[in-house]
Amino acid sequence: MAEALEPAAEDHTGPARRFETPLDLRRAARSGQFGGQTSGHCPGALQVNLAILPADLADAFLRYCVRNPKPCPVIGVGEPGATGIPGLGDDLDVSRDTPSYRIWRDGEPIATVPDASPYWRDDLVAFALGCSFSFEDALVRAGIPVRHIAAGRNVPMYETTIETAPAPPFGGPLVVSLRAFRPADAIRAITLSERYPQAHGSPVHMGDPSAIGIADLSPPDFGDPPVLRDGDIPVFWACGVTPQLAIRTARPPFAITPDPGHMLVTDVNAER
């Protein structure tokens, strides 16, 4: 499963072209001209994870998100069959504007595609969930080194032994992302991230990884190996890949998510 969710290797080198406006990026993704990760693009714009599910599972999934606000902060939800989400952007199509999608059947990813519109159905409901990029931007603006960004890597992510609050059929383990800092920077990262509850908020753990069931930091379950320096404290935040494991647990007949790291970039100001 870990291998199947790894982003493609060419995504790690960072964007060749940096998009400034969300609409430009969405149009490039929609036309197939841009298929990369969205970290670092459109500074100041809120980026969101997507979870797209059949309407008969939408209520249960929304309950799951409400019960697990740290990994699954709900930013918006669409009407059944609608490819737009109120409030996130005028010319915005959740089936086409994310650079890379994962298609799920019976709780397993079956394809990674640049365009999910051929899979669209009239009964699908789209959820926009917060992602960590807003608070990472805040760390960078505050001059706090974010080691995986400086190294041009994807953030390392881990399945934990912390169980999310279930909303049957959804449930399963919490996934966390790891960022390591000097102790004084770790303190600032904690206080800064708390100001972004819609970007997973403050961390859920720090220090000993084994306390949350992570036997070894390298390799991670998803993303790239961590960059740790002597004296660093590892700090763990709830991660937006958690709902993908909830989909794995629920085994819905059909679902669409982003390829991890490939977010929907909205017109919303990330500092709202």
Added chain:
Amino acid sequence: MAEALEPAAEDHTGPARRFETPLDLRRAARSGQFGGQTSGHCPGALQVNLAILPADLADAFLRYCVRNPKPCPVIGVGEPGATGIPGLGDDLDVSRDTPSYRIWRDGEPIATVPDASPYWRDDLVAFALGCSFSFEDALVRAGIPVRHIAAGRNVPMYETTIETAPAPPFGGPLVVSLRAFRPADAIRAITLSERYPQAHGSPVHMGDPSAIGIADLSPPDFGDPPVLRDGDIPVFWACGVTPQLAIRTARPPFAITPDPGHMLVTDVNAER
């Protein structure tokens, strides 16, 4: 030095009588009926450290405080010779209302007394500096175990190798207080304490004590030995004993401070 600043052993057992109103506590201290530590008394009232210095050193000391806001958050300052401090309380006398004082000559404590008024001089300036009790109250209200409070002990404090920003003749090492928590509680303690910048704000360090020059957590330089449990993360906050070491460094001919842990309880709401 460490031994000289140790509070008396009988202070550790907690108050036999808990004062509810600041004026009641100040009057009991003034009359000599109460000489104990003030932690846990007068919930909701702002408690402050005092530093009382000759007027010719007051400007330099105020510069020192402004340059070191985490250990020395300035809450108020009196006029030369005045035993009141504007804004802290109507019937408030800094020379008598603290339960226990330390008298300093040439940078060394020479006496611990219940009443500093016999030492009062017309050229003395009183500074009120924030103390950690406001944020400890917030931790307790949030249900976060504060191990030294639960054990009825004084908080452990340590000299570090972190130098404060000097304002000659004031300078010297930063003193920190230690509180240890489970990792998830440590994260909440960090975010809660940041909301109280006048109670030392967010911590200055966590994790490895040797990184800030603390070779051994037990015994501490001041206060009681720490209570640490398996898996705890030690978290270090700037401490209000720091200005006492700045007085030790400056060696002023005369100074008055509180006995550590014996604060001036003001009429100010701690949540202001």
